[in-house]
Amino acid sequence: MERDHLLNLDFDPTVVGIASQPFWLHWTAEAGKPAAHAPDFFARRRDGSAVAVDCRPVERRRPRDVAKFEVTARACALAGWEYRLLGAADALVTANLRWLAGYRHPATICFGRSRWCGCAQSMGRSRWCCSPI
Numbered sequence: 001m002e003r004d005h006l007l008n009l010d011f012d013p014t015v016v017g018i019a020s021q022p023f024w025l026h027w028t029a030e031a032g033k034p035a036a037h038a039p040d041f042f043a044r045r046r047d048g049s050a051v052a053v054d055c056r057p058v059e060r061r062r063p064r065d066v067a068k069f070e071v072t073a074r075a076c077a078l079a080g081w082e083y084r085l086l087g088a089a090d091a092l093v094t095a096n097l098r099w100l101a102g103y104r105h106p107a108t109i110c111f112g113r114s115r116w117c118g119c120a121q122s123m124g125r126s127r128w129c130c131s132p133i
Helices: 002-011 063-079 091-101 118-122
Strands: 015-020 025-028 034-037 041-045 050-055 082-086
Touching (some): 002 041, 002 050, 025 063, 034 063, 050 063, 063 082
């Protein structure tokens, strides 16, 4: 599930940088016990704004985890960042992004129609090059 949300961030044209488990928050929870949490992702946007993201299916959010997400949301608000707690990603969007992601690899981008595609030949296939994507 985290990978699906990461893929969404990666395809968001406003996002210019992504970090996985970018920082740890430490605080004293109820009953004086120490607590800590690291959000799943941090994304910086082109306009300078930021978003911290946690991914957890709704059915797996235990009360202790929800408390950590609430602390993270407050810390992000203090820093001027958006905070998102996401459940399962949309299956259709994820399927489409996974398919599109296959064409981001340099081996799929060929230039010119008049020569054999070197990347296809190196993979044991012969085909004419496609036009640039």
